[in-house]
Amino acid sequence: MRNNLTLLLLILFISCNKNEKFVKTNVIPSEIDSLKTEAEIEKYIGAKDSNYKIFKLQNIQNTKTRFFPEFDSLNKILANKVNVKYSYVKADFDNNGYTDLLAIGDNNTNDSENPNANFEIPFTKDFNAIVLMNFSDKKTKLYDLDTDLCYPIVPKVEYINLQPFITVFKQKTKPFCGLKGNEESKSKLTYKFDSFIEYNPEPKSYDIEKIEFSTTPCMGQCPIYNFEINEDRTVKYTGTLLYASKNWKNVKYLKTTISDKEFNDLKSILNYxxxxxxxxxxxxNWTDDRSSILKITYNNGKVKTIKDYGLIGAYGLKRVYEMIIKLETTHNWK
Incomplete structure (x- = not known):
């Protein structure tokens, strides 16, 4: 009888924890909360990130792209379908108490016709879906949700038990130059691992033994990486080119050691x-880009290989690539 009672209490405990509700942090007033007009928001975005200093808020229905009008029209249809008609939304996406800002619009900072153009941006995008994360009045960071070169997205803020998420809707794409098209899709994003990635309410716990990441050449000057990250935290690099401090170097073999935190962070996001x-x-769905190959050895020798032409197959994958590539400039290689 005592054993049955213990089992029942254990089941109730697990059930209560599984259904534990999101607890919203109290709002800490900041500058974003005081912004009332689009002009104030545009000025605030430009002041926080110089790459967006000439940013114009626009809802998707009023966006006019110069180079891909067909995709623009399809995105307006998709935006109407999911009822997204705003140019900005305020919400606390990381639940730290500070209000964040989702903004949709046209970034003219790097317009070739602008004599004060900031060429740190590779190209001017007529459509931008950005999030300015607010960590305090003195610390913010901007994230670009629209990683696709051709196809704009529809970002929608949705709440589940008071918790805000950004659902990104993507339009259907057609096959192009031998590349397969993709069906209309949506991804529910949450802020984790210093990025917006696909939300997973039940992360896994695989025993990751080795992480290998490599890239191929492209039609242009794309750096070629080949990383092997081992369980003992040693990292090996082999290849022909390494892009370090904006200088090309020919290398055959390099080695370094990363911290426990860096390796655990990589394992955590892969499991998540x-x-x-x-x-x-x-x-x-374009040509002349590079590909990546992510190979993960886990659970006593099992292997998962992911090939990604364009390196933006998923928001979470893109963040994994960034974390690995960052090792190239943050460590001493020998």
Whole structure:
């Protein structure tokens, strides 16, 4: 009888924890809360990130792209379908008490016709979906949700038990130059690992033994990486080119050691995005880009390989690539 009672209490405990509700942090007043007009918001965005100093808020219905009008029209249809008609939304996406800002609009900072153009931005995008994360009045960081070169997205703020998420809707794409098209899709994003990635309410816990990441050449000057990250935290680099401090170097073999935190962070995000269930192949719908191959050895020798033409197969994958590539400039290689 005592054993049955213990089992019942254990089941109730697990059930209560599984259904534990999101607890919203009290609002800490900041400058974003005081912004009332679009002009004030545009000025605030430009002041916080110089790459967006000439940013114009626009809802999707009023956006006019210069180079891809067909995709623009399809995005307006999709925006109407999911009832997204705003140019900005305020919400606390990381639940730290400070209000964040989702903004949609046209960034003219790097317009070739602008004599004060800031060429740190590779190209001017007529459509931008950005999030300015607010960590305090003195610390903010801007994230670009629209990683696709051709196809704009529809970002919608949705709440589940008071918790805000950004659902990104993507339009259907057609096959192009031998590349497969993709069906209309949506991804529910949350802020984790210093980025917006696909939300997973039940992360996995695989025993990750080795992480290998490599990239291929492109039609242009794309750096070629080949990383092997081992369980003992040693990292090996082999290849022909390494892009370090904006200088090309020919290398055959380099080695370094990363911290426990860096390795654990990589394992944590891979488990969070449940890498085993991700597609084996991803591709963008344009040509002349580079590909990546992510190979993960886990659970006593099992292997998952993900090929990604364009390196933006998923938001979580893109963040994994960034974390690995960052090692190239943050460590002493020998």
């Amino acid at each position: 995005i449940d890498f085993v269930k991700l597609n084996d192949d991803y591709n963008v």
